[in-house]
């Protein structure tokens with residue numbers, strides 16, 4: 001779909017890359033060159049500086065992230081610390097995105113409430129992750145089903161994603177997504 005708009009998507013690129021802003025060309029590490037008119041560079045998600053060097057952090061295959069219990073967002077190190085945030089998602093096997101952060105924050109709040117009340121609670125941690133995209137002419141939605149592996153402390157979703165909708169209606173859903181769900185539940 002982006003191709004119809006004259007946008008070419010190039011994925012799976014590993015650093016280092018070089019940007020020649022005089023020639024307006026991006027040079028990949030394998031020597032491939034891509035000319036650009038407008039270049040928008042998004043830095044990857046990373047551990048926020050205040051966490052660096054603290055005992056809240058653990059090494060993972062994808063780098064250093066805060067270490068949590070996948071079900072509640074509770075710190076693995078300190079019982080009275082909860083870490084629902086982009087910085088803990090990769091540790092739990094979730095993507096660094098707002099939707100899983102949102103559900104983990106709700107799970108943390110429920111776990112704290114349960115402790116205050118002295119009652120067991122269902123933290124209602126994430127079991128599905130829906131994404132809405134606006135492509136200009138149409139909107140798209142896809143969903144990923146999520147299975148929590150509590151003994152392995154991981155959320156599994158890769159390979160469980162599927163498209164729900166490609167339609168102009170999807171643009172409206174994206175709009176509603178921001179104006180209602182995000183605005184009223186956060």
Ligand SMILES: Cc1cc2nc3c(=O)[nH]c(=O)nc-3n(C[C@H](O)[C@H](O)[C@H](O)COP(=O)(O)OP(=O)(O)OC[C@H]3O[C@@H](n4cnc5c(N)ncnc54)[C@H](O)[C@@H]3O)c2cc1C
Nearest residue numbers: 048050084085086087088096097098099100101102131132
């Ligand atoms: C343009 C854009 C679109 C996005 N769209 C989506 C989407 O459609 N779906 C989705 O799931 N995700 C989306 N995301 C990602 C999502 O917004 C983030 O994953 C999510 O907001 C992360 O939440 P967080 O609470 O971890 O961090 P943040 O929301 O970044 O909150 C961190 C807060 O900490 C504050 N802070 C930083 N340093 C300090 C400090 N030293 N002391 C005190 N406070 C500090 C910051 O000011 C900030 O308020 C999008 C992100 C962007 C940028």
